[in-house]
Amino acid sequence: MxxxxxxxxxxxxxxxxxxxxxxxxxxxxxxxxxxxxxxxxxxxxxxxxxxxxxxxxxxxxxxxxxxxxxxxxxxxxxxxxxxxxxxxxxxxxxxxxxxxxxxxxxxxxxxxxxxxxxxxxxxxxxxxxxxxxxxxxxxxxxxxxxxxxxxxxxxxxxxxxxxxxxxxxxxxxxxxxDPGPGSEAERQVWNIALVASFLLMAWGATEAPKYVLGLTSLPLAIMLWSALRFSALRTATSVLLTVGLVGMLAGYGLAGFRPPARTLEAVILLVYLSLLATMPGVLAMAMRAQRASARSLERRATTDPLTGLPNRAGFEAKAATLLADPASSSMALVYLDLDNLKLINDTATHAAGDALIAEVATALRGQVTARDLLGHYGADEFIVLLNGCSITAARERAQALLRAVEHCQCEFGDQRLSTTASIGLVPFQPNEMSLAEVLSQADAACFTAKEQGGNRVALGGSLAGALTDATSEMRWTLRIRQALKADDSFQLYAQSIVPLAAATAGYRFELLLRLRDPNGGALHTPDKFLPAATRFGLSARIDRKVVDTALACLEAHPEAASQVAICAINLSGHALADESFIGYLVQRVRRSPVAPQRLCFEITETSAVRDMARAQRVVGELRGLGCQFALDDFGTGLCSFNYLRALDVDCFKIDGSFVRDMDQSPLALEVVRSITRIAHVLHKSTIAEHTETPAQRDALAGLGVDFAQGYLFDRPRPLAAFLAEAAAATSDSGG
The missing domain is CATH 1.10.1760.20 (Arp2/3 complex 21 kDa subunit ARPC3)
Incomplete structure (x- = not known):
């Protein structure tokens, strides 16, 4: 230009x-x-x-x-x-x-x-x-x-x-x-020190002219201070003033300085002054380069290279500064996740997806003000901190961001790419919530918006009661991940399965899972944490933990294990669909000294119906090893009797809701009767869950139900204690 x-x-x-x-x-x-x-x-x-x-x-x-x-x-x-x-x-x-x-x-x-x-x-x-x-x-x-x-x-x-x-x-x-790290107060002190060094140098040269050059160390020290703490321009200016002053005093013969008479004297003086001028400058430029390199590394660490926006680390650091500002008022956090970007990456290449992300970033920049903070949180996620924004204004601005994404188009080759977004919006007060809490709620709200079809705004925080569950599930997810890494967070309890007709040899029991709270030590039942595990794909990992812990416990108590007729272990739908888990399960059963005939894996009818062919293959493979299978929660599905011949299980577990209602509901009684008849026609046994009263036990026995399970017989207790009692009872009986 x-x-x-x-x-x-x-x-x-x-x-x-x-x-x-x-x-x-x-x-x-x-x-x-x-x-x-x-x-x-x-x-x-x-x-x-x-x-x-x-x-x-x-x-x-x-x-x-x-x-x-x-x-x-x-x-x-x-x-x-x-x-x-x-x-x-x-x-x-x-x-x-x-x-x-x-x-x-x-x-x-x-x-x-x-x-x-x-x-x-x-x-x-x-x-x-x-x-x-x-x-x-x-x-x-x-x-x-x-x-x-x-x-x-x-x-x-x-x-x-x-x-x-x-x-x-x-x-x-x-x-x-580059002003350097020095403060304004330090600069003022430096100015005074430089002038004082000049005055002291002139006074000292007058009083002791033989050592006049030694006094130049005073301004040299001040210049080195400037090189370390202030801008290179300030250092260079102080060098100019210092050398100019010494040159003037020496050239004019003032303040104890005398002009060099011989060439050697002149050369020594000029070489000394050249070094005096060079050293602070070299140090100043080195410090400037070091600070520039540090800033470059910081920018690289806190800036997303694709969009030029702050990345996760950069956004959170700047957001923390805004939240700590006493002048900050009402805020709102927008968590924006692009819809269907994976489809674009898979069909039009990742380069096309990156180009679209860059265009979306440009569109979002046009919607934020100087007071706001926009960041690229990672992959297809953006985040905006709206500063000084009421709830109503936050909703309007979130909708404007949504429209900006929807209208954004990216030309890539001969293709025109576009997308929509799901937004989680959390209005909050800076002094009431931490950034981590707001992010968690906004993420949960965004997840809800995506589950509802995308291209919409979902409100989170205290104004969205329905989203409290989603936030809670995310917290449970963190606990589950920690528990999976620990050895004793997941606890196995056993509950007896009791025959209702003729006595059978051996102990029958179902393994029930508990999660120990790392803070207070309380035990949580599966209804609290399994929904989160299912939603966030952790069920198969939990099942792997349960199988390994159960078999390890049985292997540690071989005497009690020899008296076990059936140890029932629940498998989730995700585990059935996970090929790596099934491979692990087969190998773990094969190398265990526990007889496979003592293991019974329970699957729900809903998970079996979801992929009947896969369920048949899994059941057939494990039955080939000698394991048994039970169909859990039977009677709650929509097509229970249509697939019984196709799915070769050993037992039907009648859902406890029918057992509890038998006394008041003729329909529940008839469902139990029908399930039992069908099971016997197919040469299967039945187990009634949640049996809690003698009247229920007698009614079940009258209907021909084979086994029952519930608080009437015993309450769940730790598996190790259950096996120890079984071993002791066997020893007493043998004695």
Whole structure:
């Protein structure tokens, strides 16, 4: 982008004025017209301008140098060399520094020492040659003049050019300034310390002139402090002021400083001042690079590369800051999940899905204000924190986000992609809920919106009573996942299955699952946690835990296990559909010393009917090992009697709801009777669940039910205790 002509003219005039002022400052310190200036800061201005705006700017150097001669006229024979020395040197230095294209200001500053050395050597060669031709310096002093000229130019470059380059960059790109970690109060203290170091240096030089250079350690310490804590521009400016002050005092012979009389003295002084100027600058640029690298790593860690939005970590960090702000008022959290993105990924490739996500991010950006916070939470999920938003306004804005997604279209190849979204919305007060709680409720609300068909907003939090269950299920899911990793969180209890007619050999019992609360140690029954396990696909993992624990317990009590006729273990519908679980179950039964005939796996009729062919295969495979099967909750399905011949089970478990209602409901009594008759026709046995009274037991026996289970006979107790009692009873009987 080209700068306006007026701006270029103003910039050129300002640059010439700075050069002339720097040149006049230097030539005023020259004792004799034929002497070489001790310190030439104008060379730093010349090189900085050429590096920043291109080598063509060196054409201004002869004009500026001509104006400098008004303060110190030179012989006519030397004038062309005086005009060209800085110009040629700046051109060569800038050409070398920019040989790899126009670098950043950081790279320009790091290249200054080499570019300055090239400029100084060239300028000194041209200038001293001109002085020799103009008879300003004899041949035997030519080397001395060259050394003074070269080191004077080099000091001018390393002390002035960094400040000029950084100042020009800050003028054009204020947002690029790195202020450093120092506070405003620390900056004020630093300003006072720098001025104090100058005053102490001047006073000390007057009182002890022999050790005058040692006093420069005072401003050096202040400059190093700046390099560590403040911007590189502040450090470069302090270097310019410090070197300029010392150069002025030495050149003019003020405050105890005296001009160097011999060339060696001048070279030592100039080399020392060059190092004094270089060290803080190098440290400042290194600290700036380190902070830039840290910011880059932080951005990479907290920014999603696909959308440019804060990722999960970045969003939560910024949201925590907003929530902690005392000025924050009513807020609302929007949890947005794109509908059917998996279908787009599968049919149009993941690249198409990524393109659509990027377009959706752009659409969402157009719907948020400066006070809001938008993030890409991962995959197809976005999250928005609406700040200072009432409940009514939050609903309207959530609907606007929904419409923005619906109207968003992405061109990918010859395809036009679009999608809809499901939104969970949770209005809240910052001081009443933590971010984790709000996120959990918003996620649950979003899940509900998706289950209801998608492309809608579901309200969560205290205003959505129905969603409390969903949030509770998510909490149960976390508990279940923790319990699966522990050894003793899931507990197995046993309840007897008692024969109602003739006595049978061996013990029959069903295993019942309990979940121990990690906080209070209370035991939770399956009705509290199994719905969450089913919803979030954890049932098969729980079944695996139950089977392994049950067989391990039986294997640990071989004497009691030998007296077991039936150990009934429930299997979920997810377990039946999980090929890896069935493979595990078969292998676990095969390698167990417990006889497979003692194991009876219970499956519900609803899970069996869902995939009859698979259920038949699983039942057949395990029955081939010798295991038995029972059909649990029988009678509650819609087509119970249509598949009994196809599904080869050993027992029907009559649902407890019919058993409890037999006394008051003729229909329940008839259902129990019918199930028992059908079972006997098919040569199956029956078990009545939830038998709790003697009247129920007698009625079941009268109907021909084979077995019963319930509180009338015993209450569930830990499996290990149950087996220990069985072993003790067997021992007593044998005795």
């Amino acid at each position: 080209k700068r306006p002509l007026a701006r270029d003219v103003a910039l050129a005039l300002g640059w010439i004025a700075a050069y002339v002022a720097a040149g006049a400052f230097a030539v005023k310190a020259v004792a004799e017209p034929d002497d070489v200036a001790l310190y030439w800061p104008a060379s730093g201005i010349a090189l900085a301008g050429a590096m920043r705006y291109g080598a063509r700017w060196v054409v201004l150097v002869p004009l500026a140098q001509l104006l400098v001669q008004a303060f110190a006229p030179v012989p006519a024979a030397f004038l062309p060399f005086s005009l060209l020395s800085n110009a040629v040197g700046a051109w060569l230095g800038a050409t070398w520094a920019g040989r790899q294209g126009r670098p950043t200001v950081m790279h320009q500053v790091t290249r200054l020492p080499v570019a300055g050395l090239l400029m100084a050597v060239t300028g000194a060669t041209v200038g001293t040659f001109g002085m020799w031709l103009a008879h300003m310096v004899p041949a035997d002093r030519l080397a001395d003049a060259w050394l003074r000229w070269m080191f004077g130019d080099l000091l001018g470059v390393v002390s002035v050019a960094p400040a000029v380059l950084l100042l020009l960059d800050a003028r054009e790109r204020p947002q690029a300034i």
